[in-house]
Amino acid sequence: MRVAPPIVLTDKEQTELTRLSCSRRTSVRLALRARIVLLVARGLPTRRSPHSRASSRGKWRERYRQAGTASIERDLPCGAPAVKVAVARLVELTKQSKPKAATHCWSTRKMAAELGVDPSAVW
Structure with a gap:
């Protein structure tokens, strides 16, 4: 023992x-x-x-x-680290471009795929 x-x-x-x-x-x-x-x-x-x-x-x-x-x-952090989104890139894409094969605006999922992050990070 x-x-x-x-x-x-x-x-x-x-x-x-x-x-x-x-x-x-x-x-x-x-x-x-x-x-x-x-x-x-x-x-x-x-x-x-x-x-x-x-x-x-x-x-x-x-x-x-x-x-x-x-x-x-102190508590050690739990879970995965927070994902940081390139806010400047997100705003630029939103204002100055359209997603591929789309008629008007970005959806949360399409923007997340473009930025390579989880949709909740974009939302």
């Missing part, structure tokens, strides 16, 4: 995490992460933690061990 390395907290870190976990001004996510780290530091295995689903099998333990409180405060 693999055992994760323990987390040893200083008094200052213990106080800070306790404050974060109990504060009403702290986001719910951050309070939960602080509670997870506190439980792990007390010796409770992550899988047996009452918050085991939220812990993602030690994700917060590892982040805290590597970079401290700052690592549990």
Whole structure:
């Protein structure tokens, strides 16, 4: 059975995490992460933690061990990065040209195909 390395907290870190976990001004996510780290530091295995689903099998333990409180405060971006549309090119195409084999204006899908992006980015 693999055992994760323990987390040893200083008094200052213990106080800070306790404050974060109990504060009403702290986001719910951050309070939960602080509670997870506190439980792990007390010796409770992550899988047996009452918050085991939220812990993602030690994700917060590892982040805290590597970079401290700052690592549990920020959320890493989820999903794909936002697509940037060349707005100047979009406006130029809209105002000064017609799509191929069309009678009048650009549709969102045709413009997206022309620019090589998703239709929701054009919309």
